[in-house]
Amino acid sequence: MAYLHDFIYNENSNCRRSSEAVVKAVASAVANQFGTDLAVKILPTVTAAVVGVLDNGDYSASVPFLKEGREIVRAGRILGALGYMAGASGNISVRLDDGTVLITPSGMRKIDLHPDDMVRVDLAGNVLSEGPYKVSSEYMIHLQAYRSRNDVRAVVHTHAPYATTFAAAHMPLDNTVLAEAWNMLGGTIPVVPFGAPSTPELASNLIPFLKDHSCFLLENHGLMTIAKDLETAVQMTETAEFLAKIQINARALGGEKPLRGDSIRILREVQAKRCQK
Numbered sequence: 001m002a003y004l005h006d007f008i009y010n011e012n013s014n015c016r017r018s019s020e021a022v023v024k025a026v027a028s029a030v031a032n033q034f035g036t037d038l039a040v041k042i043l044p045t046v047t048a049a050v051v052g053v054l055d056n057g058d059y060s061a062s063v064p065f066l067k068e069g070r071e072i073v074r075a076g077r078i079l080g081a082l083g084y085m086a087g088a089s090g091n092i093s094v095r096l097d098d099g100t101v102l103i104t105p106s107g108m109r110k111i112d113l114h115p116d117d118m119v120r121v122d123l124a125g126n127v128l129s130e131g132p133y134k135v136s137s138e139y140m141i142h143l144q145a146y147r148s149r150n151d152v153r154a155v156v157h158t159h160a161p162y163a164t165t166f167a168a169a170h171m172p173l174d175n176t177v178l179a180e181a182w183n184m185l186g187g188t189i190p191v192v193p194f195g196a197p198s199t200p201e202l203a204s205n206l207i208p209f210l211k212d213h214s215c216f217l218l219e220n221h222g223l224m225t226i227a228k229d230l231e232t233a234v235q236m237t238e239t240a241e242f243l244a245k246i247q248i249n250a251r252a253l254g255g256e257k258p259l260r261g262d263s264i265r266i267l268r269e270v271q272a273k274r275c276q277k
Ligand SMILES: [Zn+2]
Pocket: 089, 090, 138, 157, 158, 159, 197, 221, 222
């Protein structure tokens, strides 16, 4: 039976196959070697071992932008497990040190991603990587955020269900309701007017909101956060979804009560002191 190396690299080339292609090739070889019945029994173990090697073994050294790819994988697993990315929806990106962008591929469940599955694009949307996958269809809203704001290093777009409920109702999120949400998300989370997903119209509708906001509801669509790093963008996504859920629950009890004026002043002072440290 061939060595794992032979499955990972294309013949006569140093190009790595995608993780999915490697797993398929190993599965096929196991079935040929041991027969279908035994293959069905041992394939889950073999697949887990192969994925482990691809993620953590020496082979990973050949994956370009491995560190950033791993960050995206981790974010995708967190947000996918939370149910914010139904089917293959949603997309995640980071800005690399050279100014280009690493983004999730189109059509894949975020929970299944591997670091070498990502697609690298420049700020004009030209694909620079040579992998087998297509760039996320929503790449334009990501690139618009990076072009408009130099401080943005990560973008997360999800279909988190409670936040998307507000987007479907064309209702901004009034985040003066929870102190933690106010601290993390700033002012009101606005609703960006509808543009069909994957169109330049959606990206251009976003432009007027980018200057003053880092968290947005996309009308009749979903949620988007932008931040200085990916972990922050993920936490902002979770916080916005929590805020939306609490507001919907509070309305069942007669309606949420906003933080009082004096509380906002105190929160501002606490935040200012934190920034000075
Ligand atoms: Zn979407």
